[in-house]
Amino acid sequence: MALLEVKGLKKGFGDLKVLESVDLTVEKGDVIAVLGPSGSGKTTMLRCINFLETADAGTMTMDGTVYDLANADKKEIAALRRHTGFVFQNYNLFSNKTVLSNVTLGLTSARKMPKAEAKEKAMKMLEKVGMADHANYYPAQLSGGQQQRVAIARSLATDPEIIYFDEPTSALDPELTGEVLETMKSLAESGMTMVVVTHEMSFAKNVSTHVIFMENGVVVEEGPSKEFFENPKEERTREFLRMENIDA
Protein backbone atom coordinates (compact mmCIF):
# COMPACT_ATOMS: atom_id res chain seq x y z
CA MET A 1 0.00 0.00 0.00
CA ALA A 2 1.21 3.44 -0.86
CA LEU A 3 2.32 5.71 1.96
CA LEU A 4 0.43 8.65 0.46
CA GLU A 5 -2.30 8.68 -2.11
CA VAL A 6 -4.04 11.84 -3.31
CA LYS A 7 -7.08 11.65 -5.54
CA GLY A 8 -8.99 14.35 -7.43
CA LEU A 9 -7.33 17.34 -5.77
CA LYS A 10 -9.00 20.53 -7.00
CA LYS A 11 -8.25 24.08 -5.93
CA GLY A 12 -9.18 27.51 -7.25
CA PHE A 13 -8.70 31.05 -6.01
CA GLY A 14 -11.86 32.90 -7.04
CA ASP A 15 -12.30 32.42 -10.78
CA LEU A 16 -8.76 31.17 -11.21
CA LYS A 17 -8.50 27.39 -11.35
CA VAL A 18 -5.08 26.44 -10.01
CA LEU A 19 -5.48 22.68 -9.76
CA GLU A 20 -7.85 20.94 -12.16
CA SER A 21 -7.74 17.43 -10.77
CA VAL A 22 -4.48 16.11 -9.49
CA ASP A 23 -3.69 12.55 -8.44
CA LEU A 24 -0.49 11.63 -6.66
CA THR A 25 0.86 8.38 -5.28
CA VAL A 26 3.95 8.22 -3.09
CA GLU A 27 5.52 4.95 -1.97
CA LYS A 28 7.72 4.74 1.07
CA GLY A 29 11.27 5.78 0.15
CA ASP A 30 10.23 7.66 -3.00
CA VAL A 31 11.91 10.96 -3.77
CA ILE A 32 9.53 12.74 -6.06
CA ALA A 33 10.53 15.87 -7.92
CA VAL A 34 7.59 18.03 -8.96
CA LEU A 35 8.58 20.07 -12.00
CA GLY A 36 6.74 22.59 -14.10
CA PRO A 37 6.71 26.21 -15.17
CA SER A 38 5.78 28.96 -12.69
CA GLY A 39 2.06 29.09 -12.03
CA SER A 40 1.51 25.44 -12.84
CA GLY A 41 0.10 24.74 -9.37
CA LYS A 42 3.02 22.78 -7.90
CA THR A 43 3.29 24.81 -4.69
CA THR A 44 -0.49 24.94 -4.25
CA MET A 45 -0.65 21.16 -4.51
CA LEU A 46 2.00 20.78 -1.82
CA ARG A 47 0.27 23.30 0.46
CA CYS A 48 -3.11 21.62 0.00
CA ILE A 49 -1.86 18.19 1.01
CA ASN A 50 -0.45 19.60 4.26
CA PHE A 51 -3.62 21.67 4.87
CA LEU A 52 -1.87 25.02 4.55
CA GLU A 53 -4.57 25.72 1.96
CA THR A 54 -8.03 24.19 1.98
CA ALA A 55 -8.71 22.36 -1.27
CA ASP A 56 -12.04 22.61 -3.07
CA ALA A 57 -12.20 18.84 -3.50
CA GLY A 58 -10.07 15.76 -3.15
CA THR A 59 -9.22 12.93 -0.79
CA MET A 60 -5.92 11.83 0.64
CA THR A 61 -4.89 8.57 2.22
CA MET A 62 -1.86 8.72 4.49
CA ASP A 63 -0.73 5.53 6.18
CA GLY A 64 -4.17 4.01 5.76
CA THR A 65 -6.10 6.98 7.17
CA VAL A 66 -8.41 8.82 4.76
CA TYR A 67 -8.66 12.61 4.87
CA ASP A 68 -11.10 14.87 3.06
CA LEU A 69 -8.86 17.62 1.68
CA ALA A 70 -11.77 20.04 1.36
CA ASN A 71 -13.21 19.44 4.78
CA ALA A 72 -11.00 18.29 7.64
CA ASP A 73 -11.32 19.36 11.26
CA LYS A 74 -8.48 20.61 13.46
CA LYS A 75 -7.94 17.21 15.07
CA GLU A 76 -7.58 15.43 11.74
CA ILE A 77 -5.20 18.11 10.46
CA ALA A 78 -3.07 17.86 13.60
CA ALA A 79 -3.04 14.06 13.30
CA LEU A 80 -1.94 14.24 9.67
CA ARG A 81 0.85 16.70 10.42
CA ARG A 82 2.35 14.23 12.88
CA HIS A 83 3.35 12.25 9.79
CA THR A 84 4.70 15.12 7.72
CA GLY A 85 7.43 17.73 7.65
CA PHE A 86 7.41 20.87 5.54
CA VAL A 87 10.32 22.97 4.28
CA PHE A 88 9.41 26.41 2.97
CA GLN A 89 10.90 28.43 0.15
CA ASN A 90 11.76 31.29 2.51
CA TYR A 91 12.76 29.00 5.43
CA ASN A 92 10.29 30.53 7.94
CA LEU A 93 12.56 29.92 10.89
CA PHE A 94 11.14 31.40 14.10
CA SER A 95 13.05 34.67 14.08
CA ASN A 96 12.87 35.17 17.87
CA LYS A 97 14.35 31.75 18.62
CA THR A 98 17.89 30.44 18.40
CA VAL A 99 18.76 27.71 15.94
CA LEU A 100 18.53 25.14 18.75
CA SER A 101 15.14 26.40 19.98
CA ASN A 102 13.84 26.39 16.43
CA VAL A 103 14.43 22.67 16.36
CA THR A 104 13.35 21.85 19.94
CA LEU A 105 10.13 23.89 19.96
CA GLY A 106 8.17 21.35 17.93
CA LEU A 107 9.34 18.65 20.32
CA THR A 108 8.82 20.34 23.69
CA SER A 109 5.70 22.31 22.88
CA ALA A 110 3.85 20.00 20.48
CA ARG A 111 5.08 16.59 21.58
CA LYS A 112 5.70 17.32 25.26
CA MET A 113 9.20 15.87 25.09
CA PRO A 114 11.38 16.65 28.14
CA LYS A 115 13.75 19.55 27.47
CA ALA A 116 17.00 17.61 27.83
CA GLU A 117 15.83 14.87 25.52
CA ALA A 118 14.62 17.40 22.95
CA LYS A 119 17.94 19.20 23.07
CA GLU A 120 19.87 16.01 22.54
CA LYS A 121 17.70 15.07 19.60
CA ALA A 122 17.88 18.57 18.11
CA MET A 123 21.66 18.55 18.29
CA LYS A 124 21.71 15.22 16.43
CA MET A 125 19.55 16.69 13.69
CA LEU A 126 21.68 19.82 13.49
CA GLU A 127 24.75 17.64 13.14
CA LYS A 128 23.09 15.85 10.23
CA VAL A 129 22.72 19.12 8.36
CA GLY A 130 26.09 20.45 9.49
CA MET A 131 24.71 23.25 11.65
CA ALA A 132 25.48 21.97 15.17
CA ASP A 133 28.20 24.58 15.66
CA HIS A 134 25.62 27.34 15.05
CA ALA A 135 23.12 26.10 17.66
CA ASN A 136 23.11 29.35 19.61
CA TYR A 137 22.83 31.71 16.64
CA TYR A 138 19.67 33.56 15.72
CA PRO A 139 18.30 33.03 12.19
CA ALA A 140 19.15 36.60 11.17
CA GLN A 141 22.81 35.83 11.82
CA LEU A 142 22.85 33.00 9.26
CA SER A 143 23.05 32.92 5.49
CA GLY A 144 20.03 31.73 3.52
CA GLY A 145 21.59 28.35 2.89
CA GLN A 146 22.36 27.88 6.58
CA GLN A 147 18.83 28.91 7.51
CA GLN A 148 17.39 26.40 5.07
CA ARG A 149 19.55 23.62 6.50
CA VAL A 150 18.28 24.48 9.98
CA ALA A 151 14.74 24.39 8.60
CA ILE A 152 15.44 20.90 7.29
CA ALA A 153 16.77 19.85 10.72
CA ARG A 154 13.64 21.32 12.31
CA SER A 155 11.34 19.23 10.14
CA LEU A 156 13.50 16.12 10.59
CA ALA A 157 13.37 16.36 14.37
CA THR A 158 9.68 15.49 14.52
CA ASP A 159 10.33 12.10 12.85
CA PRO A 160 8.12 12.63 9.82
CA GLU A 161 7.41 9.76 7.45
CA ILE A 162 7.47 12.18 4.55
CA ILE A 163 8.92 15.66 4.06
CA TYR A 164 7.51 18.19 1.62
CA PHE A 165 9.93 20.71 0.14
CA ASP A 166 8.44 23.82 -1.44
CA GLU A 167 11.10 25.23 -3.79
CA PRO A 168 13.74 24.94 -1.06
CA THR A 169 16.52 26.61 -3.05
CA SER A 170 14.57 29.22 -5.04
CA ALA A 171 15.22 32.04 -2.57
CA LEU A 172 18.94 31.31 -2.39
CA ASP A 173 21.90 32.83 -4.18
CA PRO A 174 23.29 30.35 -6.72
CA GLU A 175 26.42 29.72 -4.65
CA LEU A 176 24.29 28.73 -1.65
CA THR A 177 21.97 26.25 -3.37
CA GLY A 178 24.69 23.60 -3.43
CA GLU A 179 24.88 23.12 0.33
CA VAL A 180 21.11 22.74 0.62
CA LEU A 181 20.87 20.31 -2.29
CA GLU A 182 23.73 18.33 -0.78
CA THR A 183 21.81 18.06 2.51
CA MET A 184 18.70 16.96 0.66
CA LYS A 185 20.67 14.42 -1.30
CA SER A 186 22.06 12.77 1.83
CA LEU A 187 18.54 12.77 3.26
CA ALA A 188 17.29 11.00 0.14
CA GLU A 189 20.10 8.48 0.38
CA SER A 190 19.16 7.72 3.98
CA GLY A 191 15.77 6.56 2.70
CA MET A 192 13.60 9.53 3.63
CA THR A 193 10.41 9.85 1.61
CA MET A 194 10.37 13.28 -0.02
CA VAL A 195 8.17 15.32 -2.35
CA VAL A 196 10.20 18.21 -3.74
CA VAL A 197 8.76 21.08 -5.73
CA THR A 198 11.81 22.42 -7.51
CA HIS A 199 13.39 24.12 -10.48
CA GLU A 200 16.68 22.29 -9.91
CA MET A 201 16.92 19.96 -12.88
CA SER A 202 20.10 18.36 -11.59
CA PHE A 203 18.34 17.33 -8.39
CA ALA A 204 15.39 15.93 -10.34
CA LYS A 205 17.67 14.08 -12.70
CA ASN A 206 20.28 12.74 -10.29
CA VAL A 207 18.59 12.41 -6.92
CA SER A 208 14.86 11.93 -7.37
CA THR A 209 13.40 8.52 -8.08
CA HIS A 210 10.26 9.85 -9.75
CA VAL A 211 9.30 13.01 -11.57
CA ILE A 212 5.92 14.67 -11.88
CA PHE A 213 5.62 17.30 -14.57
CA MET A 214 2.74 19.75 -14.05
CA GLU A 215 1.31 22.52 -16.15
CA ASN A 216 -1.88 24.59 -15.83
CA GLY A 217 -3.09 22.62 -12.84
CA VAL A 218 -2.83 19.15 -14.35
CA VAL A 219 -0.16 16.45 -14.31
CA VAL A 220 1.18 16.31 -17.88
CA GLU A 221 3.54 13.41 -17.39
CA GLU A 222 4.93 11.33 -14.59
CA GLY A 223 7.29 8.43 -14.27
CA PRO A 224 10.63 7.20 -12.99
CA SER A 225 13.28 9.92 -13.32
CA LYS A 226 15.45 8.02 -15.76
CA GLU A 227 12.54 7.41 -18.10
CA PHE A 228 11.28 10.96 -17.75
CA PHE A 229 14.56 12.52 -18.76
CA GLU A 230 15.73 9.95 -21.31
CA ASN A 231 12.50 9.06 -22.96
CA PRO A 232 9.72 11.60 -22.32
CA LYS A 233 6.37 10.58 -23.74
CA GLU A 234 4.64 13.93 -24.12
CA GLU A 235 5.60 16.60 -26.63
CA ARG A 236 5.05 19.26 -23.93
CA THR A 237 7.56 17.53 -21.68
CA ARG A 238 10.17 17.45 -24.44
CA GLU A 239 9.60 21.16 -25.07
CA PHE A 240 10.01 21.88 -21.34
CA LEU A 241 13.21 19.88 -21.13
CA ARG A 242 14.59 21.66 -24.23
CA MET A 243 13.85 25.00 -22.57
CA GLU A 244 15.75 23.80 -19.51
CA ASN A 245 18.63 22.75 -21.79
CA ILE A 246 18.35 19.09 -21.02
CA ASP A 247 18.60 16.80 -24.02
CA ALA A 248 16.09 14.00 -24.15
Add this chain to the structure above:
Amino acid sequence: MSADTLKLLAESFTKILIPGLAMTVPLTIISFIFAVIIAVIVAVIQYAKVPVLSQIARVYIWIIRGTPLLVQLMVGYYGSSALGFKASGFTVAIIVFAINEGAYCAETIRGCLEGVPKGQLEAGYCVGMNYVSIMWHVVLPQAFRTAVPALGNSLISMVKDTSLASNITVAEMFLATRQIAGRTYQFLPLYLEVALIYLLFSTFISYIQRLTEKRLGRFDKTSENEGRS
Protein backbone atom coordinates in the same frame (compact mmCIF):
# COMPACT_ATOMS: atom_id res chain seq x y z
CA MET B 1 14.67 85.47 39.92
CA SER B 2 14.78 86.62 43.51
CA ALA B 3 16.54 84.83 46.35
CA ASP B 4 13.18 84.18 47.98
CA THR B 5 11.95 82.37 44.88
CA LEU B 6 15.08 80.26 44.73
CA LYS B 7 14.66 79.34 48.36
CA LEU B 8 11.04 78.42 47.75
CA LEU B 9 11.99 76.26 44.79
CA ALA B 10 14.66 74.47 46.79
CA GLU B 11 12.26 73.83 49.66
CA SER B 12 9.40 72.73 47.44
CA PHE B 13 11.53 70.40 45.35
CA THR B 14 11.30 67.50 47.79
CA LYS B 15 7.68 68.42 48.62
CA ILE B 16 6.89 67.83 44.95
CA LEU B 17 9.28 64.96 44.34
CA ILE B 18 8.04 62.86 47.28
CA PRO B 19 4.39 62.73 46.11
CA GLY B 20 5.89 62.12 42.70
CA LEU B 21 7.72 59.03 43.90
CA ALA B 22 4.98 57.96 46.28
CA MET B 23 1.98 58.56 44.01
CA THR B 24 2.81 59.40 40.39
CA VAL B 25 5.27 56.53 39.96
CA PRO B 26 3.13 53.73 41.47
CA LEU B 27 0.04 55.13 39.73
CA THR B 28 1.85 54.98 36.40
CA ILE B 29 3.47 51.59 36.87
CA ILE B 30 0.43 49.76 38.23
CA SER B 31 -1.91 51.29 35.65
CA PHE B 32 0.48 50.53 32.82
CA ILE B 33 0.91 46.88 33.82
CA PHE B 34 -2.87 46.43 33.82
CA ALA B 35 -3.12 48.42 30.58
CA VAL B 36 -0.68 46.08 28.83
CA ILE B 37 -2.52 43.01 30.13
CA ILE B 38 -5.83 44.43 28.85
CA ALA B 39 -4.16 45.42 25.58
CA VAL B 40 -2.70 41.97 24.91
CA ILE B 41 -6.03 40.27 25.61
CA VAL B 42 -7.99 42.73 23.45
CA ALA B 43 -5.41 42.62 20.65
CA VAL B 44 -5.28 38.82 20.55
CA ILE B 45 -9.10 38.64 20.55
CA GLN B 46 -9.12 40.86 17.47
CA TYR B 47 -6.16 39.16 15.79
CA ALA B 48 -7.73 35.74 16.25
CA LYS B 49 -11.12 37.17 15.16
CA VAL B 50 -12.94 35.60 18.13
CA PRO B 51 -16.65 36.04 17.36
CA VAL B 52 -18.69 38.37 19.64
CA LEU B 53 -15.63 39.22 21.77
CA SER B 54 -13.92 41.00 18.88
CA GLN B 55 -17.06 43.11 18.31
CA ILE B 56 -17.08 43.98 22.01
CA ALA B 57 -13.40 44.91 21.71
CA ARG B 58 -14.19 47.28 18.81
CA VAL B 59 -16.90 49.03 20.86
CA TYR B 60 -14.55 49.35 23.85
CA ILE B 61 -11.81 50.93 21.73
CA TRP B 62 -14.33 53.18 19.97
CA ILE B 63 -15.70 54.57 23.26
CA ILE B 64 -12.35 55.01 25.00
CA ARG B 65 -10.63 56.67 22.08
CA GLY B 66 -13.64 58.88 21.42
CA THR B 67 -13.90 60.48 24.86
CA PRO B 68 -11.46 62.66 26.85
CA LEU B 69 -9.43 61.04 29.60
CA LEU B 70 -10.42 63.79 32.05
CA VAL B 71 -14.09 63.05 31.41
CA GLN B 72 -13.45 59.33 31.88
CA LEU B 73 -11.79 60.04 35.23
CA MET B 74 -14.80 62.10 36.36
CA VAL B 75 -17.27 59.46 35.18
CA GLY B 76 -15.22 56.79 36.96
CA TYR B 77 -14.99 58.77 40.18
CA TYR B 78 -18.61 59.88 40.45
CA GLY B 79 -19.87 56.74 38.77
CA SER B 80 -18.27 54.43 41.29
CA SER B 81 -19.72 56.29 44.26
CA ALA B 82 -23.12 56.47 42.55
CA LEU B 83 -23.00 52.70 42.20
CA GLY B 84 -22.18 52.41 45.89
CA PHE B 85 -18.50 51.50 45.67
CA LYS B 86 -16.30 53.15 48.26
CA ALA B 87 -13.28 53.42 46.01
CA SER B 88 -10.53 55.94 46.70
CA GLY B 89 -9.45 58.42 44.06
CA PHE B 90 -6.23 56.43 43.70
CA THR B 91 -8.09 53.17 42.96
CA VAL B 92 -10.42 54.87 40.50
CA ALA B 93 -7.44 56.52 38.79
CA ILE B 94 -5.65 53.18 38.37
CA ILE B 95 -8.72 51.54 36.89
CA VAL B 96 -9.49 54.44 34.54
CA PHE B 97 -5.90 54.85 33.38
CA ALA B 98 -5.57 51.10 32.76
CA ILE B 99 -8.80 50.96 30.77
CA ASN B 100 -7.89 54.11 28.82
CA GLU B 101 -4.31 53.18 28.01
CA GLY B 102 -5.34 49.57 27.37
CA ALA B 103 -7.45 50.70 24.42
CA TYR B 104 -4.59 52.58 22.79
CA CYS B 105 -2.01 49.88 23.47
CA ALA B 106 -4.42 47.23 22.13
CA GLU B 107 -4.36 48.97 18.75
CA THR B 108 -0.57 49.15 18.86
CA ILE B 109 -0.18 45.46 19.69
CA ARG B 110 -2.83 44.37 17.17
CA GLY B 111 -0.92 46.18 14.44
CA CYS B 112 2.32 44.50 15.50
CA LEU B 113 0.65 41.06 15.63
CA GLU B 114 -0.58 41.55 12.09
CA GLY B 115 2.94 42.54 11.08
CA VAL B 116 4.35 39.12 12.02
CA PRO B 117 4.73 37.16 8.77
CA LYS B 118 2.07 34.48 8.15
CA GLY B 119 4.90 32.02 7.43
CA GLN B 120 5.80 31.99 11.14
CA LEU B 121 2.34 30.60 11.96
CA GLU B 122 2.52 28.10 9.11
CA ALA B 123 5.94 26.89 10.22
CA GLY B 124 4.55 26.38 13.73
CA TYR B 125 1.62 24.35 12.42
CA CYS B 126 3.96 22.25 10.29
CA VAL B 127 6.04 21.16 13.31
CA GLY B 128 2.81 20.18 15.05
CA MET B 129 2.29 23.18 17.35
CA ASN B 130 -1.24 24.41 18.07
CA TYR B 131 -2.48 27.99 17.70
CA VAL B 132 -2.09 28.89 21.36
CA SER B 133 1.51 27.71 21.66
CA ILE B 134 2.50 29.36 18.38
CA MET B 135 1.02 32.63 19.65
CA TRP B 136 2.80 32.27 22.98
CA HIS B 137 6.24 31.17 21.78
CA VAL B 138 6.51 32.83 18.39
CA VAL B 139 3.97 35.47 17.36
CA LEU B 140 3.53 37.45 20.60
CA PRO B 141 7.27 37.77 21.36
CA GLN B 142 7.91 39.02 17.84
CA ALA B 143 4.99 41.44 18.03
CA PHE B 144 6.28 42.73 21.37
CA ARG B 145 9.65 43.43 19.86
CA THR B 146 8.08 45.79 17.32
CA ALA B 147 5.63 47.21 19.87
CA VAL B 148 8.26 48.38 22.37
CA PRO B 149 8.94 51.83 20.87
CA ALA B 150 5.21 52.61 20.62
CA LEU B 151 4.52 51.22 24.09
CA GLY B 152 7.36 53.37 25.42
CA ASN B 153 5.61 56.41 23.98
CA SER B 154 2.38 55.35 25.65
CA LEU B 155 4.15 54.98 28.98
CA ILE B 156 5.62 58.46 28.70
CA SER B 157 2.17 59.90 27.88
CA MET B 158 0.85 58.08 30.87
CA VAL B 159 3.33 59.61 33.33
CA LYS B 160 2.21 63.02 32.18
CA ASP B 161 -1.49 62.12 32.09
CA THR B 162 -1.39 61.09 35.75
CA SER B 163 -1.42 64.84 36.50
CA LEU B 164 -5.11 64.69 35.59
CA ALA B 165 -5.70 62.49 38.63
CA SER B 166 -5.31 65.62 40.76
CA ASN B 167 -8.88 66.38 39.67
CA ILE B 168 -10.19 63.37 41.55
CA THR B 169 -8.32 64.10 44.80
CA VAL B 170 -5.26 61.96 44.12
CA ALA B 171 -2.36 63.68 45.91
CA GLU B 172 0.14 63.17 43.11
CA MET B 173 2.83 65.70 42.37
CA PHE B 174 0.81 68.12 40.29
CA LEU B 175 -1.73 68.48 43.09
CA ALA B 176 1.14 69.02 45.53
CA THR B 177 2.50 71.75 43.25
CA ARG B 178 -0.89 73.43 42.94
CA GLN B 179 -1.25 73.50 46.71
CA ILE B 180 2.16 75.11 47.22
CA ALA B 181 1.47 77.59 44.43
CA GLY B 182 -1.91 78.45 45.92
CA ARG B 183 -0.23 79.22 49.23
CA THR B 184 2.75 81.19 47.92
CA TYR B 185 1.33 82.74 44.70
CA GLN B 186 4.57 81.74 42.89
CA PHE B 187 2.70 80.00 40.08
CA LEU B 188 5.13 80.19 37.18
CA PRO B 189 8.35 79.08 38.96
CA LEU B 190 6.59 76.18 40.67
CA TYR B 191 4.91 74.96 37.48
CA LEU B 192 8.27 75.14 35.70
CA GLU B 193 9.75 73.15 38.54
CA VAL B 194 7.15 70.39 38.32
CA ALA B 195 7.59 70.39 34.54
CA LEU B 196 11.27 69.68 35.10
CA ILE B 197 10.47 66.76 37.39
CA TYR B 198 8.07 65.28 34.81
CA LEU B 199 10.85 65.66 32.27
CA LEU B 200 13.23 63.73 34.54
CA PHE B 201 10.72 60.90 34.85
CA SER B 202 10.12 60.79 31.08
CA THR B 203 13.83 60.79 30.35
CA PHE B 204 14.33 57.86 32.68
CA ILE B 205 11.57 55.92 30.90
CA SER B 206 13.10 56.66 27.48
CA TYR B 207 16.34 55.24 28.79
CA ILE B 208 14.62 52.06 30.01
CA GLN B 209 12.83 51.81 26.66
CA ARG B 210 16.12 51.89 24.79
CA LEU B 211 17.58 49.17 27.02
CA THR B 212 14.50 47.00 26.46
CA GLU B 213 14.69 47.46 22.70
CA LYS B 214 18.31 46.48 22.75
CA ARG B 215 17.64 43.36 24.74
CA LEU B 216 14.63 42.27 22.68
CA GLY B 217 16.42 43.19 19.49
CA ARG B 218 19.23 40.73 19.96
CA PHE B 219 17.63 38.24 17.59
CA ASP B 220 17.64 40.55 14.61
CA LYS B 221 21.18 41.78 15.01
CA THR B 222 23.34 40.64 12.16
CA SER B 223 26.71 40.39 13.82
CA GLU B 224 28.10 37.54 11.73
CA ASN B 225 26.90 37.98 8.19
CA GLU B 226 26.75 41.71 7.48
CA GLY B 227 23.98 42.69 5.16
CA ARG B 228 21.93 39.53 5.53
CA SER B 229 18.44 39.84 6.81
